[in-house]
Amino acid sequence: MKEWIKAYKVLSDESRLRVLNLLLERPCCVCEVMQALDISQSKASRILSALYEAGFLKLQKDGLWSLYSIDWDGMDTNFKPVMEATTNAFKKNKVMAADRARLRKAERVGPGCVKGKCSKSDAVQL
Numbered sequence: 431m432k433e434w435i436k437a438y439k440v441l442s443d444e445s446r447l448r449v450l451n452l453l454l455e456r457p458c459c460v461c462e463v464m465q466a467l468d469i470s471q472s473k474a475s476r477i478l479s480a481l482y483e484a485g486f487l488k489l490q491k492d493g494l495w496s497l498y499s500i501d502w503d504g505m506d507t508n509f510k511p512v513m514e515a516t517t518n519a520f521k522k523n524k525v526m527a528a529d530r531a532r533l534r535k536a537e538r539v540g541p542g543c544v545k546g547k548c549s550k551s552d553a554v555q556l
Contacts, residue, residue: 433485437509440484445469447516449477450500451526452533453487454517457499465536466529486513495538 440446445467452458452466463474478498481487486509488501505513520526 433506434508437484437486437506440480440486441512441516443477445473446477446481447520448526448529449474449481450486450513450516451520451529453481453498453500454520455530455533457490457497458533458536459492459495459497459538461495461539462533462536466533468532485509 441450448467449463452463458466460471460474460478463469463478464471467474469477478487482489482498485505486501487498488504490497490499500513502510502513
């Protein structure tokens with residue numbers, strides 16, 4: 431029962447739903463979530479951590495980056511229909527569509543970047 435309560439609490443927050451929307455599009459690192467939603471690194475990390483702890487995400491290392499993605503295989507089977515319904519609702523939402531459009535322009539940035547200002551050697555274009 432505690433797992434269900436935790437999962438529904440995670441899904442009851444607009445910011446976490448917006449991050450899920452991004453991850454339904456493709457795997458993302460913290461810096462891409464920051465850019466797409468114009469939020470701080472600490473907020474993006476907290477949101478991703480909450481979604482991960484609730485069992486919705488998996489984490490994979492890719493060089494310097496930790497990439498988060500929807501954990502369809504590891505997710506509780508009872509939540510898959512909830513996620514599918516959520517996915518369908520996101521497709522019709524203008525805010526979610528705008529977030530996905532900004533994600534398409536987001537870049538993975540290296541540790542030398544500060545507030546979007548970095549040298550070409552610090553940024554990797556997707």
